[in-house]
Amino acid sequence: MTEVSEIPLHMRRAQFDPIDELGEVRDNAGVCPVVTPFGVSAHLVSRYDDVREVLSDSARFSTADRHALTPPDAAGLTEEEYARARVGNLLTYDPPEHIRLRRMLTPEFTVRRMHALRPRIVEIVEAALDDVERAGRPADLVSTFALPVPSLVICELLGVPYADRADFQRRTVDQLDASHPPERRLALQQASRAYMATLVERARREPGEDILGMLVREHGDDVSAEELVGIASLLLLAGHETTANMLGLGTLALLRHPDQLAMVRDDPASVEPAVEELLRWLSIVHAGIPRTATTAVTIAGNTIAAGEHLVLSLPGANRDPALVDDPDRLDITREPTGHVAFGHGLHHCLGAPLARLELRIAYPALLRRFPGLALAVPYEQIAFRPYSVIHGLQALPVTW
Amino acid sequence: MRIVADRDRCIGAGNCVMTAPEVFDQDDDGLVAPLVDEVHPVDPASVDAARQAVARCPATALRALED
Numbered sequence: 001m002t003e004v005s006e007i008p009l010h011m012r013r014a015q016f017d018p019i020d021e022l023g024e025v026r027d028n029a030g031v032c033p034v035v036t037p038f039g040v041s042a043h044l045v046s047r048y049d050d051v052r053e054v055l056s057d058s059a060r061f062s063t064a065d066r067h068a069l070t071p072p073d074a075a076g077l078t079e080e081e082y083a084r085a086r087v088g089n090l091l092t093y094d095p096p097e098h099i100r101l102r103r104m105l106t107p108e109f110t111v112r113r114m115h116a117l118r119p120r121i122v123e124i125v126e127a128a129l130d131d132v133e134r135a136g137r138p139a140d141l142v143s144t145f146a147l148p149v150p151s152l153v154i155c156e157l158l159g160v161p162y163a164d165r166a167d168f169q170r171r172t173v174d175q176l177d178a179s180h181p182p183e184r185r186l187a188l189q190q191a192s193r194a195y196m197a198t199l200v201e202r203a204r205r206e207p208g209e210d211i212l213g214m215l216v217r218e219h220g221d222d223v224s225a226e227e228l229v230g231i232a233s234l235l236l237l238a239g240h241e242t243t244a245n246m247l248g249l250g251t252l253a254l255l256r257h258p259d260q261l262a263m264v265r266d267d268p269a270s271v272e273p274a275v276e277e278l279l280r281w282l283s284i285v286h287a288g289i290p291r292t293a294t295t296a297v298t299i300a301g302n303t304i305a306a307g308e309h310l311v312l313s314l315p316g317a318n319r320d321p322a323l324v325d326d327p328d329r330l331d332i333t334r335e336p337t338g339h340v341a342f343g344h345g346l347h348h349c350l351g352a353p354l355a356r357l358e359l360r361i362a363y364p365a366l367l368r369r370f371p372g373l374a375l376a377v378p379y380e381q382i383a384f385r386p387y388s389v390i391h392g393l394q395a396l397p398v399t400w
Numbered sequence: 401m402r403i404v405a406d407r408d409r410c411i412g413a414g415n416c417v418m419t420a421p422e423v424f425d426q427d428d429d430g431l432v433a434p435l436v437d438e439v440h441p442v443d444p445a446s447v448d449a450a451r452q453a454v455a456r457c458p459a460t461a462l463r464a465l466e467d
Binding site: 055056099102103106107108109110111112336338342343344345346348349350352353356 | 411412413414415417418419421426428429430431452455456458459460
């Protein structure tokens with residue numbers, strides 16, 4: 001197990017908040033050295049304007065250099081094996097390859113598509129709440145609500161059997177756990193790809209009415225089986241783990257701010273701004289995928305040489321006083337901000353409209369079903385996940 | 401205020417449709433399809449929303465040309 005002191009600065013939190021040292025870096029040098037959980041030396045970028053600039057400039061800041069993710073001697077893999085592990089993972093593609101794959105997926109996540117999905121998501125949320133209510137109190141909201149809802153949604157959308165959830169949920173949590181050595185995480189990634197390959201194979205034989213089926217039907221000639229495996233693996237991981245942590249952590253945040261919880265529960269007009277503020281304030285993704293400078297650049301007065309790596313702190317940017325006043329305060333009545341919780345630039349979260357829809361349905365539905373929702377243990381006993389690439393809770397014991 | 405959308409740059413994030421639904425739409429491919437060429441200054445709410453949408457476009461695919 002990794003010692004706490006080894007957790008890199010950008011992943012360390014004091015419950016909800018980034019630790020004070022991150023704010024000090026932002027207020028002073030703006031950039032500081034960091035070693036990623038994958039053992040890569042990089043520059044940590046902490047200010048809103050700088051993070052946004054790097055994220056939006058894919059020409060000067062590439063995501064395709066595998067050395068930004070894994071040190072040269074990491075797991076004893078050959079370059080070919082590394083390359084194979086990344087095929088279809090859009091996050092590691094630069095233009096123009098990136099846009100080719102992304103354009104295949106954008107029709108699935110339009111605002112209109114999301115509107116059509118709404119009734120089904122309401123049904124899924126209400127059924128999960130029925131289960132919670134039937135099982136009785138106390139309940140762990142993470143395992144009974146926060147995780148099942150987005151898991152079922154992405155399974156249906158993508159064409160993954162929900163019956164397989166125990167396996168893929170466990171693999172995802174392990175894959176994102178930075179306390180595992182790189183070899184272990186690479187092996188898990190390969191296991192995830194092997195699982196997805198069986199689903200891709202099936203979709204190629206009998207394409208269904210889901211995203212996998214659509215990709216096979218409409219792009220079957222332009223996309224390889226390996227690419228399909230990479231795309232679908234990324235969508236499955238990103239589709240359940242992120243929204244699940246937003247639901248768990250966001251519910252806890254509201255329980256700690258009862259006035260704001262009451263607004264979300266009682267005033268439908270407060271829900272959309274509340275979701276945006278929770279996204280900003282929680283910034284559950286500690287950092288965007290690391291970038292590699294393709295040319296010498298200056299960031300906050302610091303010179304970064306071509307070939308050096310950059311880690312972009314999303315909570316650093318979203319808690320920057322340059323973005324909002326009093327940034328450390330959760331305030332769901334704020335005017336909308338240009339937060340970067342979903343990233344920015346070409347790799348901006350593809351599923352953001354889906355995540356927003358799920359959160360806008362799930363928070364008020366939960367709070368209306370259980371108007372007396374409360375923690376079942378003292379706040380101090382709530383376990384946050386210290387080693388995960390995505391911030392979240394181990395469990396959220398509640399009663400009502 | 402004139403609205404210019406570069407569909408080659410668009411990544412279909414849908415932020416503009418969410419921020420300024422009376423100005424922006426998406427086609428079936430998910431790419432931006434402005435509903436209007438111009439936002440009239442007599443409609444300050446739309447002007448404001450359109451400016452926000454332009455500023456927040458993750459792909460820098462939108463421009464607002466002030467008259």
